[in-house]
Amino acid sequence: MAALLEMRGIVRLFGDVRANDGIDLFVHSGEILGLLGENGSGKSTLMKLLYGMLPPDAGDIRFDGAQLKGHTPFDAISAGIAMIHQHFMLIEAMTVTENILLGWPGAGQILRQKHMAAHIRDMSQRFGLDLDPDAKISSLSLGRRQRVEILKAILRDAKLLILDEPTSNLAPSEVRELLDIMRRLKSEGKGIVFISHKLPEVLDVCDRVVVLRAGKLAGAAAVADVSRNDLAEMMVGRTVPMPQVEAGDQARGPQQLSVRGLKAAGLEAITFDVRAGEILGLAGVDGNGQLELAESLAGLRSIADGSVLICGQDATTTSVAERVRLGLAYLPADRSHTALVKSMTVLDNLMLRDTMRPPYGSAALLTPAAGRAEAKVLMAEYDVRAPGPESVVGRLSGGNQQKVVIARELARKPQVVVAHQATWGLDPGATRFVLDQMIALRREGAAILYISSELEEILSISDRIAVMAGGSFAGIVPNRNVDLRQIGLWMSGRAA
Amino acid sequence: MIEFLAATIRIATPILLAGLGGILSERAGVFAVGLEGMMLVGAFAATIGTWGTDNSLVGLLIALLGGGATGLVVALVAVRYRADNMVTGLAVNIVALGLTSYLMRILASSGKPLAIHNALLPVLPIPVLSDIPGIGPLLFAHPPLTYLTVLLCIGFTLLLNRTQIGLTLRATGENPEVVYASGLNPLRIRMLAVTACGAVAGLGGAVLSMQQVGTFTDGMTSGRGYLALAALIVGRWSPWGAAAACLVFGAAEAFELRLQGFGIPVSSYVMQMVPYLIGLAVLSSLGQNARMPAAIGQPLTRDR
Numbered sequence: 001m002a003a004l005l006e007m008r009g010i011v012r013l014f015g016d017v018r019a020n021d022g023i024d025l026f027v028h029s030g031e032i033l034g035l036l037g038e039n040g041s042g043k044s045t046l047m048k049l050l051y052g053m054l055p056p057d058a059g060d061i062r063f064d065g066a067q068l069k070g071h072t073p074f075d076a077i078s079a080g081i082a083m084i085h086q087h088f089m090l091i092e093a094m095t096v097t098e099n100i101l102l103g104w105p106g107a108g109q110i111l112r113q114k115h116m117a118a119h120i121r122d123m124s125q126r127f128g129l130d131l132d133p134d135a136k137i138s139s140l141s142l143g144r145r146q147r148v149e150i151l152k153a154i155l156r157d158a159k160l161l162i163l164d165e166p167t168s169n170l171a172p173s174e175v176r177e178l179l180d181i182m183r184r185l186k187s188e189g190k191g192i193v194f195i196s197h198k199l200p201e202v203l204d205v206c207d208r209v210v211v212l213r214a215g216k217l218a219g220a221a222a223v224a225d226v227s228r229n230d231l232a233e234m235m236v237g238r239t240v241p242m243p244q245v246e247a248g249d250q251a252r253g254p255q256q257l258s259v260r261g262l263k264a265a266g267l268e269a270i271t272f273d274v275r276a277g278e279i280l281g282l283a284g285v286d287g288n289g290q291l292e293l294a295e296s297l298a299g300l301r302s303i304a305d306g307s308v309l310i311c312g313q314d315a316t317t318t319s320v321a322e323r324v325r326l327g328l329a330y331l332p333a334d335r336s337h338t339a340l341v342k343s344m345t346v347l348d349n350l351m352l353r354d355t356m357r358p359p360y361g362s363a364a365l366l367t368p369a370a371g372r373a374e375a376k377v378l379m380a381e382y383d384v385r386a387p388g389p390e391s392v393v394g395r396l397s398g399g400n401q402q403k404v405v406i407a408r409e410l411a412r413k414p415q416v417v418v419a420h421q422a423t424w425g426l427d428p429g430a431t432r433f434v435l436d437q438m439i440a441l442r443r444e445g446a447a448i449l450y451i452s453s454e455l456e457e458i459l460s461i462s463d464r465i466a467v468m469a470g471g472s473f474a475g476i477v478p479n480r481n482v483d484l485r486q487i488g489l490w491m492s493g494r495a496a
Numbered sequence: 497m498i499e500f501l502a503a504t505i506r507i508a509t510p511i512l513l514a515g516l517g518g519i520l521s522e523r524a525g526v527f528a529v530g531l532e533g534m535m536l537v538g539a540f541a542a543t544i545g546t547w548g549t550d551n552s553l554v555g556l557l558i559a560l561l562g563g564g565a566t567g568l569v570v571a572l573v574a575v576r577y578r579a580d581n582m583v584t585g586l587a588v589n590i591v592a593l594g595l596t597s598y599l600m601r602i603l604a605s606s607g608k609p610l611a612i613h614n615a616l617l618p619v620l621p622i623p624v625l626s627d628i629p630g631i632g633p634l635l636f637a638h639p640p641l642t643y644l645t646v647l648l649c650i651g652f653t654l655l656l657n658r659t660q661i662g663l664t665l666r667a668t669g670e671n672p673e674v675v676y677a678s679g680l681n682p683l684r685i686r687m688l689a690v691t692a693c694g695a696v697a698g699l700g701g702a703v704l705s706m707q708q709v710g711t712f713t714d715g716m717t718s719g720r721g722y723l724a725l726a727a728l729i730v731g732r733w734s735p736w737g738a739a740a741a742c743l744v745f746g747a748a749e750a751f752e753l754r755l756q757g758f759g760i761p762v763s764s765y766v767m768q769m770v771p772y773l774i775g776l777a778v779l780s781s782l783g784q785n786a787r788m789p790a791a792i793g794q795p796l797t798r799d800r
Contacts, residue, residue, distance in 0.1 A: 072679065089673065091666075102674070104660075107660060111657075
């Protein structure tokens with residue numbers, strides 16, 4: 001059987017960088033292909049070339065028996081290629097029906113919304129999507145929004161669906177449902193390209209995998225023939241084992257972060273301590289109060305009741321700046337809005353919290369020359385890959401942006417660290433870097449609250465593990481022979 | 497009472513036409529601050545066109561083109577070259593005021609504004625309906641542009657809610673990136689929407705100069721473009737909402753005229769503030785609920 005999609009010898013250059021260097025890829029109908037690779041390995045570029053958002057410098061694309069050359073996204077859509085972007089291309093103020101009708105030539109110039117709503121209801125049932133055509137997008141969860149995108153593709157008779165990191169924003173139960181939907185699509189004869197970092201999901205749902213590394217094909221295999229370690233090794237060209245912290249392998253110091261009966265909007269009385277030289281891992285499905293807790297600790301939300309002690313000092317009602325002075329560092333989950341000013345340079349972002357302190361400034365004036373030298377040192381130390389301190393942060397990859405945040409927060413030698421989803425969207429190499437930084441801090445005697453929905457990371461670096469559900473702590477255990485079933489029960493107990 | 501209501505409709509018509517144009521622009525994501533200028537150019541073009549050709553239909557066509565050209569200028573500067581919407585709109589308003597006043601003077605060699613007296617557009621009573629006592633003359637005996645305004649109100653409602661073009665236009669005001677990813681061109685959509693806004697607002701100006709005054713005087717729109725802007729916001733970017741707001745504003749002004757007629761000592765300046773005070777009150781009470789198109793005023797980032 002001829003392949004649905006054949007890409008041969010694809011080359012794309014960005015300046016001197018060979019983002020795609022002679023890549024071959026094919027997908028059959030009724031097949032799920034996993035496309036793996038670290039950030040910057042060329043996955044997105046390859047898919048942009050396919051979708052007509054960029055022209056290739058060399059190579060041949062054939063789709064459904066016809067050649068695609070010099071095509072636009074419009075041509076790709078008409079040919080039967082659907083791209084489901086990581087950031088959903090939906091209009092929040094509009095209904096499901098309106099979003100599906102938007103830009104669909106098949107819908108005709110005069111819109112028949114009622115007719116279409118009935119059709120949407122039918123198709124949604126057939127594929128198990130459970131969507132209400134009249135619901136506004138803004139009222140839907142991220143998982144549901146993704147289904148709208150999928151339904152959009154199905155209704156336009158897409159033959160090939162490209163899913164770009166579709167699971168990164170979903171809760172575990174939503175991920176399971178998505179994988180089921182993908183299997184259903186496959187059984188209906190659709191071809192699927194599944195782009196992901198998450199190896200367990202890839203192994204679970206894909207038929208074959210293709211791995212890219214530094215713009216080249218690093219490997220291709222049937223899923224039945226490879227193990228998780230094989231894939232990880234193909235992705236980074238070396239093995240990346242998770243680090244392992246031994247609970248209680250080093251003496252712990254005094255209580256550096258103490259939270260007593262903390263109550264705030266979305267939080268029920270929370271009490272815990274973190275000692276110097278200890279990592280408390282906080283697991284749980286996103287949206288169960290993690291953000292509220294992290295921001296309450298950082299001083300971004302007002303606390304209704306209870307107290308927060310940082311390094312023994314009462315910080316319950318103090319300002320953000322005062323908490324920083326007491327020794328707190330905060331790595332927020334939403335780095336592009338809360339942690340960084342994307343349109344400013346690396347140097348500006350590094351200086352943000354320390355404009356009155358050397359080397360960035362004195363009480364009155366900034367000292368950019370000294371700051372620049374310091375920025376260069378930090379960029380080397382934290383492996384920020386950017387042309388220089390003057391590079392605009394928004395242009396850097398997600399991993400490098402996070403490194404800028406980490407460099408800024410950790411260079412201050414904090415006593416207490418609150419890290420929230422610090423590895424979100426990062427590839428295995430960059431994730432490992434973040435985890436290693438946390439372990440190094442722990443060795444230096446910092447108290448760390450590590451909040452993540454990636455249980456694997458929590459298990460890897462925590463001294464103790466707490467689970468958050470429904471705005472409070474469902475349980476807290478030492479990280480030694482942990483009963484995963486118990487953790488799972490806690491997570492789902494009062495999960496949103 | 498009939499007379500009062502008739503005055504209300506008369507005052508509301510030019511504002512509503514401009515407001516309808518503004519809805520196209522704002523729903524596509526461009527602030528319609530330039531409505532005042534577009535109206536003024538329309539009023540001027542209609543007067544000169546009618547005077548020059550002795551044909552009011554040609555005059556209206558020229559008003560459409562003049563307003564459209566003003567809209568195109570805004571579109572080029574604010575959409576194509578991504579300048580700030582507010583600043584562009586205000587600049588266009590000031591340029592339009594200066595330009596129309598200047599042209600009126602150079603057209604007459606005397607250095608004084610050209611003296612033009614065009615016949616007003618005739619009232620066209622709708623047969624039978626206009627004979628209904630009371631509401632007949634009130635609702636069914638108007639000059640042509642008033643009927644056109646009502647038709648556009650219906651037409652725009654259908655356009656925005658029932659057609660692919662309208663959906664695309666609204667989507668461009670909410671999130672142009674999505675429109676682009678759907679294989680459409682948000683830049684072109686915004687350019688067209690702002691140009692169309694100019695044309696419709698130009699007709700709004702023509703209502704003043706051809707249906708109500710019969711000539712062009714300097715700055716004759718005197719803030720009606722801003723009133724239209726307030727009306728479309730108070731009317732929450734929907735044609736019927738804007739119509740309701742315009743009627744309220746119109747009623748306030750008609751009431752003021754009546755009071756003056758009765759010799760009641762209320763300063764006309766106080767009464768002139770009334771529509772804007774209503775606007776402010778409505779805006780503040782709507783608050784966050786007056787949801788603007790999400791991407792309004794945001795420049796397009798893609799050069800396509």
